[in-house]
Amino acid sequence: MTLVLGIDGGGSTLRAAVADARGGPPLAxxxxxxxxxxxxxxxxxxxxxxxxxxxxVPPGRAADVRCVVAxxxxxxxxxxxxxxxQGVAGRALSxxxxxxxxxxxxxxxxxxxxxAFAGAPGTPxxxxxxxxxxxxxxARMRDHRLAATADGCGWLTGDDGSGFWIAREGVRRALRAxxxxxxxxxxxxxxxxxxxxxxxxxxxxxxxxxxxxLAASGPALxxxxxxxxxxAVDGDAVAGRILDxxxxxxxxxxxxxxxxxxxxxxxxxxxxxRRGPLLERFTRRASRWxxxxxxxxxxxxxxxxxxxxxxxxx
Numbered sequence: 001m002t003l004v005l006g007i008d009g010g011g012s013t014l015r016a017a018v019a020d021a022r023g024g025p026p027l028a029x030x031x032x033x034x035x036x037x038x039x040x041x042x043x044x045x046x047x048x049x050x051x052x053x054x055x056x057v058p059p060g061r062a063a064d065v066r067c068v069v070a071x072x073x074x075x076x077x078x079x080x081x082x083x084x085x086q087g088v089a090g091r092a093l094s095x096x097x098x099x100x101x102x103x104x105x106x107x108x109x110x111x112x113x114x115x116a117f118a119g120a121p122g123t124p125x126x127x128x129x130x131x132x133x134x135x136x137x138x139a140r141m142r143d144h145r146l147a148a149t150a151d152g153c154g155w156l157t158g159d160d161g162s163g164f165w166i167a168r169e170g171v172r173r174a175l176r177a178x179x180x181x182x183x184x185x186x187x188x189x190x191x192x193x194x195x196x197x198x199x200x201x202x203x204x205x206x207x208x209x210x211x212x213x214l215a216a217s218g219p220a221l222x223x224x225x226x227x228x229x230x231x232a233v234d235g236d237a238v239a240g241r242i243l244d245x246x247x248x249x250x251x252x253x254x255x256x257x258x259x260x261x262x263x264x265x266x267x268x269x270x271x272x273x274r275r276g277p278l279l280e281r282f283t284r285r286a287s288r289w290x291x292x293x294x295x296x297x298x299x300x301x302x303x304x305x306x307x308x309x310x311x312x313x314x
Contacts, residue, residue, distance in 0.1 A: 009035025011134030
């Protein structure tokens with residue numbers, strides 16, 4: 001049996017799946033830590049890739065893996081000269097495959113948006129994809145490849161509407177409430193508790209929120225996004241506005257790519273995937289373009305689907 005290997009390097013989790021090249025569900029799957037090609041050091045990414053490949057490829061079957069597609073957050077535009085993320089991803093993947101004896105396969109390093117879009121039914125070649133997880137981006141696909149992007153600029157300079165953005169806004173508005181600059185919100189106590197630093201007086205709460213956010217270190221702050229989502233579900237108006245604004249920002253990124261009537265629109269990531277907390281809000285906004293989002297869980301299924309489209313390495 002000829003095998004294909006798909007890899008999804010997300011901002012929070014790196015996942016791999018091995019499947020029959022002819023079709024069918026994955027034969028084995030594995031997961032490790034974050035797989036962002038810009039924020040994870042190359043040596044760490046190589047180790048994590050080696051781990052997921054070793055756990056996904058059945059013992060003694062490395063030579064049967066003939067096609068590999070790996071998509072990474074932070075990998076930029078595939079094939080663009082000088083792209084740091086692409087270089088890191090390519091080198092780390094090559095080292096991991098070699099270490100596991102996968103040496104005779106055709107390999108493609110893709111953007112996370114490419115594999116997410118490929119996860120739609122029928123693996124459409126053209127259309128739009130909007131991703132919101134730890135980070136966020138919108139992309140236009142043409143012939144299964146990335147043609148244009150909006151945002152995806154990283155937590156420091158962009159990723160508007162992402163899990164990081166939502167968590168950061170939650171902290172900022174909790175701080176405004178704590179010192180009287182903004183309306184009261186459940187986020188003050190809930191974030192302080194999440195940071196394991198509950199405090200009784202306003203000054204202590206402010207220090208707890210600031211220290212907790214700084215300790216989370218950049219994109220890792222996204223793990224507190226569920227606190228904001230939970231407060232919104234419980235009726236907190238401030239948290240609800242944050243989610244509304246996040247959906248607006250994601251729609252703005254999609255709109256920058258000039259949506260076309262009737263074209264495929266795929267959504268992915270923890271916030272826009274199946275049952276994602278922003279999906280309903282984003283769907284209402286997408287209806288302005290007469291488009292209905294097709295949510296996918298992540299890019300892993302798409303990576304496998306794309307691997308099946310590659311010509312087999314002789």
